[in-house]
Amino acid sequence: QKEVEQDPGPLSVPEGAIVSLNCTYSNSAFQYFMWYRQYSRKGPELLMYTYSSGNKEDGRFTAQVDKSSKYISLFIRDSQPSDSATYLCAMSYNNAGNMLTFGGGTRLMVKP
């Protein structure tokens, strides 16, 4: 079993739809939970991160962490074609090395 599981998709939605992206994990020691957006042939761009648990909102994006279920989510409201990308979840410990463990990424396509 992988430490972090993420459905690879692709996930295809019409413009304006609400998108839900999810990851599950097995290691309860993770403290930081991140979502990255990666366009083709580009480096991952940090969208949002949460320390420990709870929700965080930034514009059209909402990140949720449920540590009891070991489950994190990213919601995108009013999705736009420019949101079409691969979304990577990542998690890390709160220690000196801070190495991130990534999910495999979900490819999202928002159709006009």
Place this chain on the structure above:
Amino acid sequence: SQTIHQWPATLVQPVGSPLSLECTVEGTSNPNLYWYRQAAGRGLQLLFYSVGIGQISSEVPQNLSASRPQDRQFILSSKKLLLSDSGFYLCAWSVMGEGVAFFGQGTRLTVV
């Protein structure tokens, strides 16, 4: 603000040739530095990380090595490239003690 520079953006090298990829971070001191590799359509694999000058930890035994000659400079090297070294290489940094990482734009390496 902090920025990360990674070059070159693309590289085509023959089998058996040496490799040197460079990454520098600006606007921060004593960052954690990382090299990741991303195979086509797959998640990110941590190759090396460094918590200080001259301190390198390897996560995956392979044909590559890393060095950190200065606080904000991280170099990925190989003496003799293999076909299997082809991939998308990403440099990243984080603040010591914080588990959030920021990525460069990546180098796409093709070994022919």
